[in-house]
Amino acid sequence: MTNSVAEIEKAPVIFIIGSNTTEAHPVISYRVKKAAREGSKIIVADPRRIELAEYADIWMQHRPGTDVALLNGLIHIILKENLWDRKFVEERTEGFSELEKAVSKFTPELVSQITGVPTEQLTEAARIYSTADAASILYAMGITQHVSGTDNVLTLANLAMLTGNLGKPNAGVNPLRGQNNVQGACDMGGLPNVYPGYQKVDDPAVAAKFAESWGNVPGNEPGLTMMEMMEAAEKGDIKALYIMGENPVLSEPDSTHSKENLSALDFLVVQDIFLSETAELADVVLPGVSFAEKEGTFTNTERRVQRVRQGIRPLEGAMGDWKITLELAKRMGYDWKYNSPEEIFNEMAALTPSYAGIDYDRIEKQGLQWPCPDKNHPGTRYLHQGKFPRGKGKFHGIDFIPPAELPDEEYPFLLTTGRKLTHYHTGTLSRRSSGLSTIDPEEMVEINPKDAEALGLEEGDKMLIASRRGEVTARAKPTERVPEKMIFMTFHFSESAANVLTNPVLDPVAKIPEFKVCGVKIKKDE
Amino acid sequence: MAEISVKINGQEVQIEKGKTLLQACEELGIDVPTLCYHPRVAIEGACRLCMVEDKKSGQLIASCTLEADDGMEIETESPRVVEARKLVLDLLLASHDVDCFACERNGDCRLQDYSYRYGIERTAFPGERREFPIDNQNPFFERDYNRCIQCGLCVRACHEIPQAGAIDFANRGFSSEIATPFNVPLEDSTCVFCGMCVELCPVGALVPRLDRFTGRPWEIEKVRTTCAYCGVGCQIELNVNEDRVVGISGYGESEPNYGDLCVKGKFGWDYIHHPERLTAPLVRKEGKLVPTSWEEALDYTARKFKEIKEEHGGDALGGLTSAKCTNEENYLFQKFVRAALATHNVDHCARL
Numbered sequence: 001m002t003n004s005v006a007e008i009e010k011a012p013v014i015f016i017i018g019s020n021t022t023e024a025h026p027v028i029s030y031r032v033k034k035a036a037r038e039g040s041k042i043i044v045a046d047p048r049r050i051e052l053a054e055y056a057d058i059w060m061q062h063r064p065g066t067d068v069a070l071l072n073g074l075i076h077i078i079l080k081e082n083l084w085d086r087k088f089v090e091e092r093t094e095g096f097s098e099l100e101k102a103v104s105k106f107t108p109e110l111v112s113q114i115t116g117v118p119t120e121q122l123t124e125a126a127r128i129y130s131t132a133d134a135a136s137i138l139y140a141m142g143i144t145q146h147v148s149g150t151d152n153v154l155t156l157a158n159l160a161m162l163t164g165n166l167g168k169p170n171a172g173v174n175p176l177r178g179q180n181n182v183q184g185a186c187d188m189g190g191l192p193n194v195y196p197g198y199q200k201v202d203d204p205a206v207a208a209k210f211a212e213s214w215g216n217v218p219g220n221e222p223g224l225t226m227m228e229m230m231e232a233a234e235k236g237d238i239k240a241l242y243i244m245g246e247n248p249v250l251s252e253p254d255s256t257h258s259k260e261n262l263s264a265l266d267f268l269v270v271q272d273i274f275l276s277e278t279a280e281l282a283d284v285v286l287p288g289v290s291f292a293e294k295e296g297t298f299t300n301t302e303r304r305v306q307r308v309r310q311g312i313r314p315l316e317g318a319m320g321d322w323k324i325t326l327e328l329a330k331r332m333g334y335d336w337k338y339n340s341p342e343e344i345f346n347e348m349a350a351l352t353p354s355y356a357g358i359d360y361d362r363i364e365k366q367g368l369q370w371p372c373p374d375k376n377h378p379g380t381r382y383l384h385q386g387k388f389p390r391g392k393g394k395f396h397g398i399d400f401i402p403p404a405e406l407p408d409e410e411y412p413f414l415l416t417t418g419r420k421l422t423h424y425h426t427g428t429l430s431r432r433s434s435g436l437s438t439i440d441p442e443e444m445v446e447i448n449p450k451d452a453e454a455l456g457l458e459e460g461d462k463m464l465i466a467s468r469r470g471e472v473t474a475r476a477k478p479t480e481r482v483p484e485k486m487i488f489m490t491f492h493f494s495e496s497a498a499n500v501l502t503n504p505v506l507d508p509v510a511k512i513p514e515f516k517v518c519g520v521k522i523k524k525d526e
Numbered sequence: 527m528a529e530i531s532v533k534i535n536g537q538e539v540q541i542e543k544g545k546t547l548l549q550a551c552e553e554l555g556i557d558v559p560t561l562c563y564h565p566r567v568a569i570e571g572a573c574r575l576c577m578v579e580d581k582k583s584g585q586l587i588a589s590c591t592l593e594a595d596d597g598m599e600i601e602t603e604s605p606r607v608v609e610a611r612k613l614v615l616d617l618l619l620a621s622h623d624v625d626c627f628a629c630e631r632n633g634d635c636r637l638q639d640y641s642y643r644y645g646i647e648r649t650a651f652p653g654e655r656r657e658f659p660i661d662n663q664n665p666f667f668e669r670d671y672n673r674c675i676q677c678g679l680c681v682r683a684c685h686e687i688p689q690a691g692a693i694d695f696a697n698r699g700f701s702s703e704i705a706t707p708f709n710v711p712l713e714d715s716t717c718v719f720c721g722m723c724v725e726l727c728p729v730g731a732l733v734p735r736l737d738r739f740t741g742r743p744w745e746i747e748k749v750r751t752t753c754a755y756c757g758v759g760c761q762i763e764l765n766v767n768e769d770r771v772v773g774i775s776g777y778g779e780s781e782p783n784y785g786d787l788c789v790k791g792k793f794g795w796d797y798i799h800h801p802e803r804l805t806a807p808l809v810r811k812e813g814k815l816v817p818t819s820w821e822e823a824l825d826y827t828a829r830k831f832k833e834i835k836e837e838h839g840g841d842a843l844g845g846l847t848s849a850k851c852t853n854e855e856n857y858l859f860q861k862f863v864r865a866a867l868a869t870h871n872v873d874h875c876a877r878l
Binding site: 004005006022024025026027028029030033034037144145176177178179180181182183184185186187188189190191192193195196201210214215216217218219221222223224225226229232237238239240241242243244245246248251252266267269272273274275279280282283284285286287288290291292293294295296297298299300301302304305306307308309310311312313315316317318319321322324325326327328329331332333334336338341342344345347348365366367421422423424429430432433434435436438439510511512513515 | 720758760783794
């Protein structure tokens, strides 16, 4: 997030797009609801009638994958009605003419045609967002998991810059991160193109710095992303994978294919606390520990580095995850000396400018938000105050491209996927929690009552859902939450794995798969 | 900010204008008993236990609702105050199931503490009592309204925090109770099982089912940590007894959640002790994963990595690090992949 969780309830306008906040980030949704009750205006854009739609002043039900058109449409109106922040644009940004050019064709009429949103709603939303003293954008995977994911994010940035909603409190472009430490895993260099702190692997000075600390580093060429590693495994270019606490068999698109890829490896090592669907394929499974058994830190969605404290000893026979990695390193000839996670943190902080001012003592009572470059720095509540990291904020002219696989005659329904309140990710943890698994034991596919009726489906009936990749069965839950010709599934349940169906096509820049749109066909499973 | 001056128990205190008498007392470290007050939700003034005496007017006033005024003189434990509080507690006990030994909150119950503090052994109003069946239909928490004191904290928590509006007061007077609309089971109501009602309940009326009979409050150690579900990073406390996690509570004094939780954070922790937890390394032998020693598993893994690296180069290897693991584990993992396996092929499921 550019801004902080605590700022959400103070935002006069909150624009939520591609985030089912009440289910995926419940505590943040409490802040949105509080703001709504205290008079903030809420704009929701979502193809489903999510719970926050009930709290919204405007709910735009746009078609899945038409976000760029929708947002360019809003920008078009803001420009035409002269509602943009001329001072911010002149002082803080560049590339304005590119933006003007790109959005000129996105008239309300065209946008309405593409998105299905009435023109009056577009105008009203554009006016509310652009005339607020501060407006906060909240988004999640509904924005990013598209072939146009990067375009979607850039268009949100265009909208925020055009209206001066960056670099000040209660505003910003705020991705809500889905996993407890997905922010931290990125910050720590768990990415093929960067060392910790987003320091690029192809920067020789950076490489030299890490080589000096670590002894040796690989070359300056970025490595492969997860999806690329999967493909390389299939081709035999990657022979071995070491997977820690991830379950790609269920979380990747086109699971059948992912499973084949992993099976093609010479050697697969999985470190986990349960025998996950991925661990079942492994040659070696190493039992790590849960968060209750470890010391360390997580970094949350607002960049706040917070302590994780050990409440219980590791289960008999399991080993702390850092110790496992350390033992492997030792056996490979790297005798790294760390006596505690704190020592690892301190080494990392010394090499990572945005974490340099953080240590365990400073975050004992309350976490600090990076960037925190030195020990006296109070941390950063909101980013981009005064200037952007690159200097001027750059507008990108973005055109609309439709999703890669839309429904057609053979696969007439649109499948979109996501999470629900009572479960988490691939269900490895939540489905082993007695309360959660009792209240929500299995997949319930959301389908519009009209479609359900046409297919002869009643609540709880089994349905067969097939895409070009594979097929699964799951029970039907007719609901007005989804529009006609669209169904919604989660990826929590291995026996109805939605990712058997999803399309593995990637956003060309971020390499994120298009989980939010693919074509499927449905019939009642007799 | 304008400051005003109030005298409490003979002690002069300067406080910000707009603060309540209860807050003024808190600042002075004076313990005024409350049951229906909680800083997370709106003030209701329902229990009348926080009454204090206004020396000038001689009136008893609820300190939680009244804004302090300049020049006020207040007594918090005058004979009249004590007498009033005793009556309040006595009346509460008249319709409370005082079966403390079976109650999860025994030893961590404000009703119990205040009754002891004011020397009440048993109610002076034995008479008709209402009996409620214990509701343990939902898988998360038990509702025993025989212990309910109708402070209304659960109702306010439900309406104000998740804004679920699943429960409210039903009926009037002696018949009043906390209920869902038409008394439907919670699972069929708008309840989202965030557990905020359970968190705020000052007595033993709402108790997590998993926590039942796993330890007395004084046996439980609270260890502050960060929730491991979504990316909000809620601050929580592990409730630990005899090296087992037996519950989770919200930590109220810090960003980002100030004590708020959701169903996963509050109730979704028992996977920690699930019987399917892996407790020995497994190595595939003749097609099957079989338990083995740590020495063997680690030696074998390191040897295979080394062989592949030597034969095909580092780029024939790769690692997926974890959005669930700590920063320290992630840092070490990518260092291992880069320095020991000699490749930049490291990624995780940030995109998924």
